[in-house]
Amino acid sequence: MKYLLPAFLIALSTITPRLHALEAGTAVVDVTDRTIPVHDTLHAKALVLKEGDRTVVVLTIDAVALGELGRIKSDFLPQLRARLSQELGLAPENLMVNASHCHGVLRTDFPELCFQVIKSAHARLVPVRAGVGSGQETGISENRRIHMRDGSEVDMRRTYSLPNDSGIASVGAIDPQIGLLRLDRLDGSNLALVYNFACHPIMNPPSSGNSADFPGVASAIIEEQLGGTAFFIQGCAGDINPVHYKHITQPANATPLGNQLAISVLRAARKVTTQADSPLRFVRQNMLLPRGADLTARIAKVEAERLRLTQSLRANNLNFKSFLPLLLQQKLNPDYPSQSAQSYLHERSIGKDGLSKLDADNRASVETYLGNLAIMEQITRLNTNLGLLKMHLAHNQKAMEMPLDVELTALRVGDFRLVTFPGELTSEIGMNIKKAAGQPGTFVAGYTNGYIYYAPTAKQRLNTGYAQEDCDCLVAPEWQKAFESQALEMLKGL
Numbered sequence: 001m002k003y004l005l006p007a008f009l010i011a012l013s014t015i016t017p018r019l020h021a022l023e024a025g026t027a028v029v030d031v032t033d034r035t036i037p038v039h040d041t042l043h044a045k046a047l048v049l050k051e052g053d054r055t056v057v058v059l060t061i062d063a064v065a066l067g068e069l070g071r072i073k074s075d076f077l078p079q080l081r082a083r084l085s086q087e088l089g090l091a092p093e094n095l096m097v098n099a100s101h102c103h104g105v106l107r108t109d110f111p112e113l114c115f116q117v118i119k120s121a122h123a124r125l126v127p128v129r130a131g132v133g134s135g136q137e138t139g140i141s142e143n144r145r146i147h148m149r150d151g152s153e154v155d156m157r158r159t160y161s162l163p164n165d166s167g168i169a170s171v172g173a174i175d176p177q178i179g180l181l182r183l184d185r186l187d188g189s190n191l192a193l194v195y196n197f198a199c200h201p202i203m204n205p206p207s208s209g210n211s212a213d214f215p216g217v218a219s220a221i222i223e224e225q226l227g228g229t230a231f232f233i234q235g236c237a238g239d240i241n242p243v244h245y246k247h248i249t250q251p252a253n254a255t256p257l258g259n260q261l262a263i264s265v266l267r268a269a270r271k272v273t274t275q276a277d278s279p280l281r282f283v284r285q286n287m288l289l290p291r292g293a294d295l296t297a298r299i300a301k302v303e304a305e306r307l308r309l310t311q312s313l314r315a316n317n318l319n320f321k322s323f324l325p326l327l328l329q330q331k332l333n334p335d336y337p338s339q340s341a342q343s344y345l346h347e348r349s350i351g352k353d354g355l356s357k358l359d360a361d362n363r364a365s366v367e368t369y370l371g372n373l374a375i376m377e378q379i380t381r382l383n384t385n386l387g388l389l390k391m392h393l394a395h396n397q398k399a400m401e402m403p404l405d406v407e408l409t410a411l412r413v414g415d416f417r418l419v420t421f422p423g424e425l426t427s428e429i430g431m432n433i434k435k436a437a438g439q440p441g442t443f444v445a446g447y448t449n450g451y452i453y454y455a456p457t458a459k460q461r462l463n464t465g466y467a468q469e470d471c472d473c474l475v476a477p478e479w480q481k482a483f484e485s486q487a488l489e490m491l492k493g494l
Helices: 076-088 110-122 213-226 255-269 295-312 320-332 341-349 354-398 427-437 479-493
Strands: 022-030 043-051 054-061 095-099 126-136 141-143 145-148 153-155 168-171 177-185 190-197 229-234 240-242 280-289 404-413 416-420 442-445
Touching: 022 110, 022 190, 043 110, 043 229, 043 280, 054 110, 054 229, 054 280, 076 095, 076 110, 095 229, 126 255, 177 255, 177 416, 190 213, 190 255, 190 442, 213 229, 213 255, 229 442, 280 479, 295 354, 320 354, 341 354, 404 479, 416 479, 427 442, 427 479
Parallel strands: 054 095, 190 229, 416 442
Antiparallel strands: 022 043, 022 126, 043 054, 126 177, 141 240, 145 153, 145 168, 177 190, 280 404, 404 416
């Protein structure tokens, strides 16, 4: 079966001399739901790009996803496109909408606000010069997939515990690159800075209130220092967490991460040289991706493993109240855990060994209890991801197992190139595409123009450890090769 629709490239110009200068306009609107506690403001930001008769709209929203999760529903994009065409005369296909993936809550009237912010940006077009650049930020993110010694992978989530340290072999890599598109007015002042980076914005928990998380912090600082409007474009963050995400010794706080990202963005942005000769290109394609046909089998394996683990739980004399003091005693003094050394030595002097036998029995009980705890933690992880597998099996069955129809876009502004996907791409996929493209100004974004949950690599997708990325997933393993190939073709088409 072939999963690619015939290529349908939209808005590609013929090879003719450029007669029109690049123009751009920006606007920002507050989309924060203030009926709930608010930590900081959520924004929708519009960047309208124009060259001759070609206009492209880039909209960024501080939201979790474009469909499925949160308040943005599947009819949002079609309705917005219809209004852009009918009321503003803009090509409806030339629209790129990226969700930052922060877990903020939008106002209920956000669709109207999004249209109005695009309308405002379109009315503010000015000539601009464009430049591409890149930076590095290694200190605010970590790969949440943990490679275990048995060949499986486990991920870091707040919904379950980390595995035991003794079973961990290595951790996955991050993509530290920051992709930049700088747009300056002709007087040299900054109009807009687009920055692409990969990391889940999940550091401010719901208890902190409605929040745009670290991208909101970073963008505010960038705008204060550089001027203009900062547009955060979420990258391939499917397996990338904020660093210290699982730490429990201090409250989660997105501000230091946002500060650090902003510094790295600003350092790189100030090195970007802009130029007038910056062609605007845009490609939009639909692609058919295979749905996972192995979900029933994976569910059966998880259930069998859960049963095996349940049956491996061992009977024990201890409960938690008795286990914890014994564990502490054994750790504080392994040689004499139950009594003072004098008591042990006295027993031995009269030919008795009651304390030593008690200690041996207690050590065995503690080891059994610890083993049961590890098994229960494994079962917790399996239960959570089993629920995801069952949810997506129901999705696929409801769709009659028909391939997933996804929308891909690619944007070029001068030497800046960006290709997008409507799901949570894992970092390896983004790095693969950037390396294969062979162009230093090429970047990749997920969470754009739709949402189909996680899109892991083929290897991750077949993980026997059952992590979120390979269970909270609709696609078959073959999807990766097809998408990476198509993304490269689209980039070449620019």
